[in-house]
Amino acid sequence: MKLIRDFALILACLLVGKGLAALLPFAFPGSILGLFLLFLLLSTQLIPLAWIHDGGQLILRHMALLFIPVAAGLLGYVDVLSQGLGLIIGSALSGLVLILLVVGRLYQRMQP
Structure with missing residues (x-):
């Protein structure tokens, strides 16, 4: 009964x-x-927090199962993803480098 309240x-x-x-x-x-x-x-x-704790824990425990439909749906677009794989990886890496540079620079400025 507690899980029903949590999910509700x-x-x-x-x-x-x-x-x-x-x-x-x-x-x-x-x-x-x-x-x-x-x-x-x-x-x-x-x-x-006690009112939703158990329901939230149950959802988190089984989160991997919730991503299976998304992964299965992506399989329908393998050809599109493979064509843009270079752009996807390039965007992810350039974004990562940009974030690291900005955070590093901000950290340097904040140091006395």
Whole structure:
């Protein structure tokens, strides 16, 4: 019965987030808004952590299973991904280098 309550609270935050996203004049993921709402509720202690802890732990424990449909869906686009593999890897590496340079530079500036 406790897991049902946990999942109901998490699902309620998700549905409210999707409702808010539908009201916005621009596209924004409702799941992100729901997650932010859940964060606010937990931060302000309107919802105690104990109310969603077990349900959240269960979801985290089985998270790998939740990514299987996404990975299976990507298999349909192997030809498209293989054509742009160089660009994907180049973008990821250049982004990584840029982030490292910016963070390193900011760290140097913040040191007295």
